[in-house]
Amino acid sequence: MPLHRQISAYFISKISSGAWPPGMRLIPQRELCRQLGVNRSTVVTALGQLAALGLIEGSRGGGTRVAASSRAGASGPDAAARSTGAAGQLGGNWNDYVEEGIHYPNLPAVQAINRLEYEAGLIRLGTGEPAPGLLPGESMRQVLLELAQNPLPPLSYEEPLGSLILRRAVSQELSKNGIEADPSSILITSGALQGLQLIALGLLPRGSTVLLEKPSYLYSIHAFQSAGVKFSGLPMDKDGLLPDQLAAAAIRSKAAMLYTIPSFHNPTGILMDAGRRDALMDIAGGLGLPILEDGAYQDLWLDDRPPNPLKARDREGRVLHLGTLSKAASPGLRIGWIVGPEPVVRRLADIKMQTDYGASSLSQLAAARWLEGGYHEQHLVLLRGKLRQRRDFMLQLLDIHFAGLASWNIPAGGFYIWLSLNGTLSLRRLFKAALQAGVLLNTGDLYDRSDSRHLRLSFAYASEDEMDHGIAALANIINNQMT
Structure with a gap:
């Protein structure tokens, strides 16, 4: 079958099955050519056939969309009724629902990168993320073998804060960086990103402002913006965020929180020195400003060990600390944690229970063994x-x-x-x-x-x-x- 007919047949199967609903925007022709490995004339011919069949159409905003009455066999007044009728104000068009959801989509460039x-x-x-060759496949296999050689605990839901065994192991791990956290002050999350989402939903009112370094990883995701939270960027130098800019920015924006990555900042790689960390804690303390510290890269030092985290300097319960196993041990394990005052972590645990009823009990079991057995420290050295x-x-x-x-x-x-x-x-x-x-x-x-x-x-x-x-x-x- 000629290439253009193969392409059009593939599109027809997607449209007729409902996988590509009416109103869905097709990817640009240039990107389609790249993905399929064909020249543009082949794609243009295929799209022309689909347009002649009434399956796709140009849109006013540019680009090409699946036509409103494009399902196979859909024609005449019945099709029109289906496309405009009984689904209320959104008109039965899934594309309308996709565009009206309250959670913002990723930036187009981020969507492209993820794909x-x-x-x-x-x-x-x-x-x-680490290359597959940097992940501890053999060590993790040994962890799973050790678990398999002993009776497994019931694979039921864990308590709201997460596995007590894992929280104890995380507590021991945190102490190596000067953070003294009782297991009751630790919430296990499905990766650090879920921690950010829980904080955005559970602690910050709509319309509030979060201060953060500019540039910052948070600008590339929409966890906070989807919750109606605004950002105000702070300048950096080679040692990180400038504390003398903090007070004026916090007062001007009536900031509710400061988000920072003091150790090996994403995306700049900057390491905040100890003096800068102390100054930041003093100023934030004077303002009564809570701090959300992202410690995802804390243990990935390549020259000298970095200063202890901000949370290790916290004596007032003002800092929430995020950690994760994703950057060092396994992104796929989906294990992270939030450390903070007990009322805060209980509030976040309640929201987590409403969204996923807890991280995977199997993943938590493996993560606990990974930390308790000394595997993590050995792997970090390598x-x-x-x-x-x-x-x-x-x-x-x-x-x-x-x-x-x-x-x-x-x-x-x-x-x-x-x-x-x-x-x-x-x-x-x-x-x-x-x-x-x-x-x-x-x-x-x-x-x-x-x-x-x-x-x-x-x-x-x-x-x-x-x-x-x-x-x-x-x-x-x-x-x-x-x-």
């Missing part, structure tokens, strides 16, 4: 060595290919190098050009909407061969676009 990260053959230079080697290799490549094109930091831990281009350009255009060359990027505008000159480069995922090819290709693209 493209699973395509074979792309060099992932921005991915914020992981830091491998990440250090990857960081140094990427820095060498940047010296070779980006001298005169950009400047960059030398991160003391975490996953990221914050690349600052010497000139401005369209980051969207750069993203598309890099994708055409087989390189997937995280551009700076994901973390600061006004950014036009930064890239978050990750040395945690791509192999050395991929880094070698990807950095060279990226430099060539940027050279062409800046001239």
Whole structure:
């Protein structure tokens, strides 16, 4: 069967089955060509056949959508009644429901990255997770074998705060970084991201303002915005957030909370020094401003151990601390935690029980054994060595290919190098050009909407061969676009 007929047949099957409902926007032709590996004339021919059948149509806002009466066999007055009738104000069109939900969709670029990260053959230079080869597969297999050799506890729901065994193990782990937290002050979450969502929903009134570093990881997700919370960005220097800017910003915006990543900040990789942390705690304390500390990268130091977290300096119960196993041990295990005052974690636990009735009991059992058995500490030693080697290799490549094109930091831990281009350009255009060359990027505008000159480069995922090819290709693209 000719390629254009294969494509149109595939589209017809999706539309006729209801998988692609009326009003759904199709991906752009250029992206469709890339995904299918065909030229544009083939796609245009296929789409033309679908348009002639009345299955797709151009939309006023641009692009192409599935037609309102596009289901196979749908025609005449009955089809019209189905498309405009009994579903009330939304008209029975699933696309209307999709667009009216209260939770904001991801940014289009983030949606594209989330989808493209699973395509074979792309060099992932921005991915914020360890490469599969850095994950402790053999050690985790040993953990599961140990669990299988003993009677399993009942695989029922855990208590609202999470497995007591795991919370005790997390408490011991936190003490290594100076945080003294009783298990009753710890809530187990399905990853740190769920912790952010629970805090946004459970602690902050709609219309309130959160202060945060700019750029920041929080700008790339919509956990807080979907809850009606606004952001106010604070400037940074090489040592992190500037405390002397905090008081004026908090008073001006009537801020409800400060969010910060003091250790190996995402996306810049900046490490806040001990003096800056003390100053931040003093000023926030004087303002009565609660702090949400994201400690996702705290243990991923590559040179010297970082200062203790803000939570270790907290004597008033003013800091909520987020932690996770996703960045070091296993993203797929989906285990994180929130540490804070007992009334706060109980409130968040109540919301969690309303949403998912607790993290997986099997995952919690494995995580407890992982921590109690000393596997985590052993793995961190190996992981830091491998990440250090990857960081140094990427820095060498940047010296070779980006001298005169950009400047960059030398991160003391975490996953990221914050690349600052010497000139401005369209980051969207750069993203598309890099994708055409087989390189997937995280551009700076994901973390600061006004950014036009930064890239978050990750040395945690791509192999050395991929880094070698990807950095060279990226430099060539940027050279062409800046001239």
